[in-house]
Amino acid sequence: MIDPARKPTMTDVAREAGVSQKTVSRVFNGEPNVRPHIHERVLHTAEELGYRRNSLAASLTSPTRGRTIGVLIEDLADPFWAAMISGVEEQTQARNYSLLIASSAEDPGREQQNLDMFLSRQVDGIIVVPSSSDHAYLRADIARGTAVIFVDRPATNIDVDTISIDHFAGARAAAQHLLAHGHTKIGYVGHTDQVFTGTQRRRGFESALEEANIRLPKKYLVTNVTDALSSESATLDLLKTPDPPTALFADNNRAAAGVVRALNKRDASHIAMVGFDDFEFAEMLGITVISHDGRSLGRSAAARLLDRLDGQSHEIAHLTLPTTLIARGSGERPPERTDGLLSAGVADPR
Amino acid sequence: MIDPARKPTMTDVAREAGVSQKTVSRVFNGEPNVRPHIHERVLHTAEELGYRRNSLAASLTSPTRGRTIGVLIEDLADPFWAAMISGVEEQTQARNYSLLIASSAEDPGREQQNLDMFLSRQVDGIIVVPSSSDHAYLRADIARGTAVIFVDRPATNIDVDTISIDHFAGARAAAQHLLAHGHTKIGYVGHTDQVFTGTQRRRGFESALEEANIRLPKKYLVTNVTDALSSESATLDLLKTPDPPTALFADNNRAAAGVVRALNKRDASHIAMVGFDDFEFAEMLGITVISHDGRSLGRSAAARLLDRLDGQSHEIAHLTLPTTLIARGSGERPPERTDGLLSAGVADPR
DNA sequence: TTGTATGCGTTATCAA
DNA sequence: TTGATAACGCATACAA
Numbered sequence: 246m247i248d249p250a251r252k253p254t255m256t257d258v259a260r261e262a263g264v265s266q267k268t269v270s271r272v273f274n275g276e277p278n279v280r281p282h283i284h285e286r287v288l289h290t291a292e293e294l295g296y297r298r299n300s301l302a303a304s305l306t307s308p309t310r311g312r313t314i315g316v317l318i319e320d321l322a323d324p325f326w327a328a329m330i331s332g333v334e335e336q337t338q339a340r341n342y343s344l345l346i347a348s349s350a351e352d353p354g355r356e357q358q359n360l361d362m363f364l365s366r367q368v369d370g371i372i373v374v375p376s377s378s379d380h381a382y383l384r385a386d387i388a389r390g391t392a393v394i395f396v397d398r399p400a401t402n403i404d405v406d407t408i409s410i411d412h413f414a415g416a417r418a419a420a421q422h423l424l425a426h427g428h429t430k431i432g433y434v435g436h437t438d439q440v441f442t443g444t445q446r447r448r449g450f451e452s453a454l455e456e457a458n459i460r461l462p463k464k465y466l467v468t469n470v471t472d473a474l475s476s477e478s479a480t481l482d483l484l485k486t487p488d489p490p491t492a493l494f495a496d497n498n499r500a501a502a503g504v505v506r507a508l509n510k511r512d513a514s515h516i517a518m519v520g521f522d523d524f525e526f527a528e529m530l531g532i533t534v535i536s537h538d539g540r541s542l543g544r545s546a547a548a549r550l551l552d553r554l555d556g557q558s559h560e561i562a563h564l565t566l567p568t569t570l571i572a573r574g575s576g577e578r579p580p581e582r583t584d585g586l587l588s589a590g591v592a593d594p595r
Numbered sequence: 596m597i598d599p600a601r602k603p604t605m606t607d608v609a610r611e612a613g614v615s616q617k618t619v620s621r622v623f624n625g626e627p628n629v630r631p632h633i634h635e636r637v638l639h640t641a642e643e644l645g646y647r648r649n650s651l652a653a654s655l656t657s658p659t660r661g662r663t664i665g666v667l668i669e670d671l672a673d674p675f676w677a678a679m680i681s682g683v684e685e686q687t688q689a690r691n692y693s694l695l696i697a698s699s700a701e702d703p704g705r706e707q708q709n710l711d712m713f714l715s716r717q718v719d720g721i722i723v724v725p726s727s728s729d730h731a732y733l734r735a736d737i738a739r740g741t742a743v744i745f746v747d748r749p750a751t752n753i754d755v756d757t758i759s760i761d762h763f764a765g766a767r768a769a770a771q772h773l774l775a776h777g778h779t780k781i782g783y784v785g786h787t788d789q790v791f792t793g794t795q796r797r798r799g800f801e802s803a804l805e806e807a808n809i810r811l812p813k814k815y816l817v818t819n820v821t822d823a824l825s826s827e828s829a830t831l832d833l834l835k836t837p838d839p840p841t842a843l844f845a846d847n848n849r850a851a852a853g854v855v856r857a858l859n860k861r862d863a864s865h866i867a868m869v870g871f872d873d874f875e876f877a878e879m880l881g882i883t884v885i886s887h888d889g890r891s892l893g894r895s896a897a898a899r900l901l902d903r904l905d906g907q908s909h910e911i912a913h914l915t916l917p918t919t920l921i922a923r924g925s926g927e928r929p930p931e932r933t934d935g936l937l938s939a940g941v942a943d944p945r
Numbered sequence: 946t947t948g949t950a951t952g953c954g955t956t957a958t959c960a961a
Numbered sequence: 962t963t964g965a966t967a968a969c970g971c972a973t974a975c976a977a
Contacts, residue, residue, distance in 0.1 A: 252739055254954055265964045270956065278962050295735035300715040301651045301661070302954035305969045311651070321684055322890065327677030334671055334698055338705075343712060346696050348684055355688075362693060365650040385645035389602055506879055526876040529856055540672065604970055615948045620972060628946050652970035655953045 253294040262290040273298055304367065314550065315345040315363030317356065317373045325498075325522065325539045326374070329396070332543025333372060340551050342369070353377030364391065370550045372396060372543075380405075392553045394546050398441045406553070408546045408564040412442050412521075415535040415568035416449030419494050419519040422533070422570055424457050428492035428517060428580045432465040432483055434476055434504055435496025435521075443468070446496045446521060465490055476503025477510075484511055491516060491580035498522035505530060519576040533576025537568045603644040612640040623648055654717065664900065665695040665713030667706065667723045668746075675848075675872065675889045676724070679746070682893025683722060690901050692719070703727030714741065720900045722746060722893075730755075742903045744896050748791045756903070758896045758914040762792050762871075765885040765918035766799030769844050769869040772883070772920055774807050778842035778867060778930045782815040782833055784826055784854055785846025785871075793818070796846045796871060815840055826853025827860075834861055841866060841930035848872035855880060869926040883926025887918045 255273070259266040264283060271279050272287040279287075290296075304311035314337050318326040330346065337344050345368060347359035356377045363371055370392035371383075381402040387393055394406040423431050433450055436443025447468065454461060467483060470476040476495070480503060483489060493508075493516060495501035501520030508516055520527065523536035545566065552558050570576075605623070609616040614633060621629050622637045629637075640646075654661040664687050668676040680696065687694050695718060697709035706727045713721055720742035721733075731752040737743055744756040773781050783800055786793025797818070804811060817833060820826040826845070830853055833839060843858075843866060845851035851870030858866055870877065873886035895916060902908050920926075 250739055256954080266954090267956085267964060268962090270954095271963090274956080280962065283962090295739075297711070297736070298715050299655075299717060299954055301717050302655055302969090303956070305652055305655065305954080305971095306956040320681070322674075322678045322681035324672075324674045324677065327674065327680075328672045330677075330696075331670070331672035331698070334696070338697065343716065344696050346680075346684070346694050347688065348681070361647075365648050366693065367649060367651050386647070389600055389645075502875065502879070509879065524875065525852065526874075526880070529852070529859065530876070530880075606970075616971080617948060617973095618946090621947090624972080630946065633946090649970055652953090653972070655955090655970080656972045 252299075253296045254299070255296075258287065258291045258294060258296050261294060262287050310369050310554075311367050312342045313345055313366065313368045314342050314547070315347070315360070315366070315368040315371045317347050317349055317359050317363070317371070319349055319351045319374055319376060321346070321348045324524075328539030329543035329546075332540035332545075333547040334543075335540075336544055336547035336551060342551065349374075349376050351376040357382065369554050370394070372546050372550060374398065375400065392550050394550045394553075396542065396546050404561050406549055406562050406564075408542065408549065408566070409442075410537040410542060410566045411568055412445035413449035413452070415521060415537065415570075416446035416494070416496060417453045418449075418568065418570050419521065419535050419576075420450045420453035422519060422572075422576055423492045423494065423517060424453065424459075426492075426517065426577055426579060428490075429457075429459055430465070430488070430490040430492065430580070431461065432467065432480075432490035432493045433461075433496065434467045434470055434480055434483075434493060434500045436500075437469050437471070443496060450494060450496070462488070470500045470503065473499045473502040473506070476500040477506045478503075480504050480507035481511065484513060484516075489516075492576075492578075493518045495520045498524050501527075501532065501534070505532065515578060515581045517576055517578040517580070519570075523571065527571075528573060531574035533573045534571050535568050536571050537566065542566055602649075603641075603646045604649070605646075608637065608641045608644060608646050611644060612637050660719050660904075661717050662691060663693045663695055663716065663718045664897070665697070665710070665716075665718040665721045667697050667699055667709050667713070667721070669699050669701045669724055669726060671696070671698045674874075678889030679893035679896070682890035682895075683897040684893075685890075686894055686897035686901060692901065699724075699726050701726040707732065719904050720744070722896050722900060724748065725750065742900050744900045744903075746892065746896050754911050756899055756912050756914075758892065758899060758916070759792075760887040760892060760916045761918055762795035763799035763802070765871060765887065765920075766796035766844070766846060767803045768799075768918065768920050769871065769885050769926075770800045770803035772869060772922075772926055773842045773844065773867060774803060774809075776842075776867065776927055776929060778840075779807075779809055780815070780838070780840040780842065780930070781811065782817065782830075782840035782843045783811075783846065784817045784820055784830055784833075784843060784850045786850075787819050787821070793846060800844060800846070812838070820850045820853065823849045823852040823856070826850040827857045828853075830854050830857035831861065834863060834866075839866075842926075842928075843868040845870045848874050851877075851882065851884070855882065865928060865931045867926055867928040867930070869920075873921065877921075878923060881924035883923045884921050885918045886921050887916065892916055 255269045256266045259269045269287050272284055316333055334344055349356040353376055364386055372394050374396045375398050378401050380400045384403050397409045399407055438444055467479045470479055493504050495504045504518055520532055520534045523534045527534050605619045606616045609619045619637050622634055666683055684694055699706040703726055714736055722744050724746045725748050728751050730750045734753050747759045749757055788794055817829045820829055843854050845854045854868055858864055870882055870884045873884045877884050
């Protein structure tokens with residue numbers, strides 16, 4: 246009899262079934278050369294004993310990979326990253342990989358710590374949304390076969406696959422959309438320059454304006470917005486100034502939420518706006534947005550990583566996913582003259 | 596010289612450093628009895644070789660646990676579950692556990708398949724939002740020390756820890772709130788009865804009405820709503836009937852989104868509503884909701900699980916987390932007479 | 946303070 | 962078709 250608190254092993258099953266341990270191994274690996282009645286007997290005693298294969302021990306013997314992917318993002322609660330993980334999982338589940346996840350909270354220390362953890366757990370590949378600024382410590386691991394793909398931000402000091410949505414083109418499209426609707430006074434509410442994606446978006450925005458030969462007053466560029474609250478107050482401040490913009494571009498969804506609230510509070514629904522990032526209620530609120538799909542980002546990242554693990558690719562790739570502008574009304578309002586002849590406070594009744 | 600594509604092992608480090616493998620092991624485990632200069636030499640050559648500890652191999656030698664928790668939910672992209680995972684991760688990261696995640700897509704087959712995967716990877720504990728209806732297959736593993744906690748729905752055929760928000764009390768509070776504001780004709784829009792949480796919520800709702808001696812016409816109970824779209828059309832249908840409700844309770848956030856859209860379309864903003872589940876724009880839209888925090892649910896679930904693993908608890912517990920009603924306007928509108936003397940279509944101007 | 950021998954649960958090799 | 966034996970990378974027990 247076996248200790249009931251101990252997990253049964255192949256050896257236990259072998260003993261009970263009266264075969265060698267290797268035969269049990271063959272059965273559980275679907276290897277040939279086991280006679281049907283032995284095969285069945287093994288499965289039966291395994292079932293009886295409540296045997297489970299220890300895949301950690303299995304992956305210790307080298308050629309078999311552990312089939313595990315590690316995913317590191319900044320914030321698991323963020324719906325966009327949650328969607329990305331969901332896309333990753335769709336792929337890994339389909340291709341029989343397990344998923345290890347961790348969050349960095351944008352702390353470089355925690356980032357490295359978690360990646361170290363992944364590596365010590367022998368992951369086959371890593372998907373990372375980086376926050377640190379030096380990834381040289383991954384070089385040796387990559388050389389030894391660990392696949393790595395960076396999402397949304399470039400890697401520094403190493404040359405690896407990268408995938409990102411097209412922040413530049415998306416923001417550019419937003420600005421062009423507002424320009425096409427006659428706006429020339431367009432305010433920008435968003436990220437600080439510290440954030441890579443924020444910079445990309447701001448540059449895209451600016452490139453469209455430059456192309457149209459429009460130079461904006463400095464005050465139209467509000468770039469220290471970190472949450473909906475600061476966005477709201479910054480927007481309110483901007484609207485109070487003498488020559489306010491007739492349109493606003495919010496470079497992320499927290500900023501957009503603040504802008505929408507500010508416009509609401511001031512009954513300033515004549516002011517056009519476009520947001521970056523779609524969100525659940527944007528449709529109902531009639532907010533025009535630059536939409537991009539976290540799920541397909543995750544799907545693509547995982548697909549690329551797993552293809553590399555399958556040896557299907559060897560060159561480094563830098564992939565970009567397109568964005569879509571979804572017009573819902575808020576971005577299509579024409580500029581209203583603000584020269585004082587018209588009452589500036591009149592809200593669009595619908 | 597070592598094969599550059601092979602991961603260096605403790606033995607490699609030992610050879611290079613001119614010590615025994617055991618000494619290297621001591622260094623990496625912080626064990627005493629290593630002379631400082633040896634300690635340093637080992638660390639140095641390890642660094643030089645790019646050595647990483649293989650924690651899978653380490654956890655093979657029994658007494659040390661693998662320090663891994665598996666989390667299975669239905670949909671990783673759902674913001675509520677994402678928040679829960681985030682709460683779990685907060686705990687596991689703090690207590691030095693890794694996180695394996697998978698989704699079941701509410702498919703019982705995938706549920707068991709993923710839990711089997713967790714167990715074969717020797718997880719110490721499992722947090723599961725179940726969708727299947729028989730969990731007897733976990734019994735042996737629980738008996739052998741794997742900790743398990745079920746979230747939001749009870750386990751069947753096994754006796755394990757359970758944690759859930761108080762669906763019954765939350766829905767009851769919503770109904771009581773509407774009753775307190777004078778409503779007697781309250782419609783219910785939500786889940787099918789197949790879903791445990793849906794049933795709990797409906798019962799809570801009904802208990803409040805029964806207590807107030809109110810019997811609702813059957814048509815007020817709309818329970819086959821699975822997404823925002825079906826909720827919207829069901830709500831529109833309900834409002835078209837001769838004697839429509841003056842208030843609505845949406846038992847989940849997809850249902851709430853549909854209800855809000857329907858009220859918007861019909862300019863029926865005089866109709867009161869309360870939703871279950873808070874969401875990002877509920878505040879801006881002035882929607883009164885029963886709020887509950889996914890993050891703290893995850894935190895509590897993980898804390899309970901890890902405490903059990905630490906041997907701090909042995910009895911089975913069934914925990915319940917409270918909900919909060921957040922009044923934002925939509926739930927505080929008084930009932931409007933619908934006897935035909937007043938124009939039913941008049942919308943509240945604000 | 947350090948090292949040797951052995952075992953963890955599995956797979957690989959090679960012989961029977 | 963089967964089975965003995967030796968790895969895998971590390972930790973435990975015990976000896977030196």
